[in-house]
Every structure is written in C-alpha cells, then in structure tokens.
Amino acid sequence: FVVQQPSSPALAASSTALFDSRRRQKLAARSKWIDNRGISGGTPTAEGSSKTGLMKNSDGLEYIKLVHPDTGATSEVYLLGGVVTSYVDGDGTEFIAVRPDAKMDGSKPISGGLSHCWPQFGPGAIQQHGFARNVNWSVKDMSDTSCVLELAPSEYTKEMWDKEFLCTFSVALEEDQLSTKMLVENKGVEALDFQAALHSYFTVSALDKLEIAGSFAGKDFLNKLVGDEGEMQTEEREVITITEEYDRVYKGVNDPILKDAGTGKSLSVLNNAGWEDTVLWNPFGNEGMGYNNFVCVESVKFDPVSLDGGSSWTGDMALKPGSL
Numbered sequence: 001f002v003v004q005q006p007s008s009p010a011l012a013a014s015s016t017a018l019f020d021s022r023r024r025q026k027l028a029a030r031s032k033w034i035d036n037r038g039i040s041g042g043t044p045t046a047e048g049s050s051k052t053g054l055m056k057n058s059d060g061l062e063y064i065k066l067v068h069p070d071t072g073a074t075s076e077v078y079l080l081g082g083v084v085t086s087y088v089d090g091d092g093t094e095f096i097a098v099r100p101d102a103k104m105d106g107s108k109p110i111s112g113g114l115s116h117c118w119p120q121f122g123p124g125a126i127q128q129h130g131f132a133r134n135v136n137w138s139v140k141d142m143s144d145t146s147c148v149l150e151l152a153p154s155e156y157t158k159e160m161w162d163k164e165f166l167c168t169f170s171v172a173l174e175e176d177q178l179s180t181k182m183l184v185e186n187k188g189v190e191a192l193d194f195q196a197a198l199h200s201y202f203t204v205s206a207l208d209k210l211e212i213a214g215s216f217a218g219k220d221f222l223n224k225l226v227g228d229e230g231e232m233q234t235e236e237r238e239v240i241t242i243t244e245e246y247d248r249v250y251k252g253v254n255d256p257i258l259k260d261a262g263t264g265k266s267l268s269v270l271n272n273a274g275w276e277d278t279v280l281w282n283p284f285g286n287e288g289m290g291y292n293n294f295v296c297v298e299s300v301k302f303d304p305v306s307l308d309g310g311s312s313w314t315g316d317m318a319l320k321p322g323s324l
C-alpha cells in the first residue's frame with residue numbers, strides 16, 4: 001500500500017466563504033457528527049466548520065470541505081482515494097458513513113464514504129477493489145461548493161496495470177442534492193477493460209429501521225456468500241431489509257432508495273448514467289465494523305467496460321435526501 005505525495009501546497013490557500021454568525025454557529029455545532037455507537041461522518045476541523053477548501057484532519061490527511069452558502073449543507077472529500085466521507089444536508093442529517101475501524105491516517109484505504117473500486121471490483125487479477133482507493137488523487141479544481149479530482153498513472157499503478165488512463169471525479173454540493181461524476185478516459189491507443197464501483201457506505205439509525213426500495217423484485221442476483229463461487233438467486237421482495245450478512249450483486253438494478261424510519265429521512269441514489277448495477281453489503285453481526293449503523297448500497301458497473309483508445313466512460317450518481 002502506497003500513498004502518493006499530497007497535491008500542490010498552493011492549493012492550501014483555498015477560498016473561504018463568509019457567513020453570518022447564526023449560520024457559523026449552526027455549522028460549528030455539526031462540525032463533527034458522531035453517533036452514540038461510534039459511526040462517524042466527517043472529521044473535526046481546527047479551522048472551524050464554516051471554512052471551505054483544502055484542510056487536514058487531526059492525522060494530517062488532506063480533504064476538501066464544501067459548504068453550500070444558502071442551505072448550510074456540507075460535504076468532505078479526501079484526496080486519499082478520492083473518497084467523499086461526509087454529506088450533511090441543510091437539516092443537519094449525515095448520510096455518509098465511515099466505519100469506526102476505518103484508518104484516517106493514510107495507513108490503509110478509508111473503509112467508508114463513497115469509496116472507489118477501480119479498475120477492478122472485488123477480487124481478481126489485481127488486488128481486491130483495485131488501486132484507486134490506495135493513492136492520493138490530485139486536485140484539478142475547487143470552489144466553495146465543488147471539487148474536481150484526478151487520478152493518472154504512476155509507477156505504483158503501472159506495476160499492477162500498465163494502461164494509459166485518466167480518471168476525473170467531480171463532486172458538486174447543490175441546493176437539494178450531492179452530485180458526483182466519474183469520468184474514465186483511455187489516453188492510450190490500445191483498448192483497456194475495467195470494472196468500476198462507488199462502494200458507498202450510508203448511515204443507518206439501526207438496521208431494523210431501514211428499508212431499501214427499488215426495482216429489486218423479480219431480479220436475479222449473485223449471492224456471494226453461498227458456496228465458494230456464490231450462487232445466482234432471484235429476489236422476490238419489493239423492499240429489502242437486512243437481517244443477515246449481505247454481499248449481493250443485483251445486476252440491472254440502479255434505482256435504490258434508502259428509507260430510515262429512525263430518522264424519518266430517505267436517500268435516493270440517482271444513478272443517472274454508467275452505474276447499471278447495485279451491490280448490497282453489510283457484515284451483519286460484526287460489532288467492530290459497526291454493522292448496525294451503516295449499509296453499503298453500491299453504484300456498480302459489474303460487467304467490464306471495454307474502452308477503445310481515445311474513448312471515455314462516465315458514471316453519474318447523485319444523492320438526493322427526502323422525507324418519509
């Protein structure tokens with residue numbers, strides 16, 4: 001596991017937004033969201049939570065803080081892995097989970113957030129979930145409400161996968177949703193194949209309060225937890241509840257909605273382009289991972305994309321909060 005050098009220090013001189021004192025107080029109160037079982041979203045900021053731009057957590061790891069000037073919604077995006085680790089809506093509800101056992105010091109990839117699995121999902125020819133989550137992405141652009149990160153080949157990635165690629169991940173904090181876009185460009189002449197996923201960890205007040213709706217009924221899915229190779233099964237339910245360990249690939253389902261009766265909130269995962277499949281993962285019973293307070297509802301392109309030289313693929317996903 002190798003972390004690349006941090007991006008240019010010049011970017012540390014990032015822009016700040018001005019807020020009235022009421023909003024400043026409101027935002028300060030939610031600078032660190034943590035529930036009583038230790039699942040957290042976001043990180044404490046020495047600079048104060050109304051500031052935006054490039055910051056460091058208490059272990060020195062760099063992240064970008066976004067704040068919406070009208071709603072007070074916030075988001076945090078770590079350069080290590082290009083991971084969105086927090087999205088707090090204007091009401092103060094945190095939707096993105098980071099596991100209590102996650103390392104936030106760069107010693108391993110962040111187990112939480114909207115984690116990139118690229119260019120491979122799961123085990124395979126290269127390491128589990130690929131390398132995009134192992135390395136620092138560089139900052140191409142940022143504002144108070146958006147950022148654009150890039151991942152280009154390095155000696156480290158070429159040792160595993162010698163391809164000419166450029167990944168660009170854009171995050172935009174909008175008035176009523178958080179929008180993300182993953183662009184993969186083949187910068188070479190030869191074709192390249194990849195799988196992609198946002199291994200998204202979402203907060204849950206408690207699993208027995210959670211329903212996951214979407215076009216699941218009648219769909220075949222790969223249940224990875226049966227036998228050595230997994231088993232194809234058919235989903236009969238319209239609404240999924242998690243009452244056991246889950247590691248399931250629902251091909252052709254890309255419209256999940258999380259409904260949490262504990263918070264009275266819903267979260268629609270709007271896979272607008274590229275993300276065709278949904279993976280549900282939860283390590284049911286694993287207290288150390290905080291299993292009862294998160295669920296992974298992942299935006300996935302499971303069948304490999306084959307990109308000719310010079311062509312590109314886009315995965316477009318937005319998170320839209322609502323009320324039950």
Ligand SMILES: O=P(O)(O)OC[C@H]1O[C@@H](O)[C@H](O)[C@@H](O)[C@@H]1O
Binds near residue numbers: 110111112115247281
């Ligand atoms: O801890 P990570 O890297 O975020 O991964 C979480 C899990 O992701 C799942 O997709 C894998 O099947 C598990 O084996 C893994 O533990």
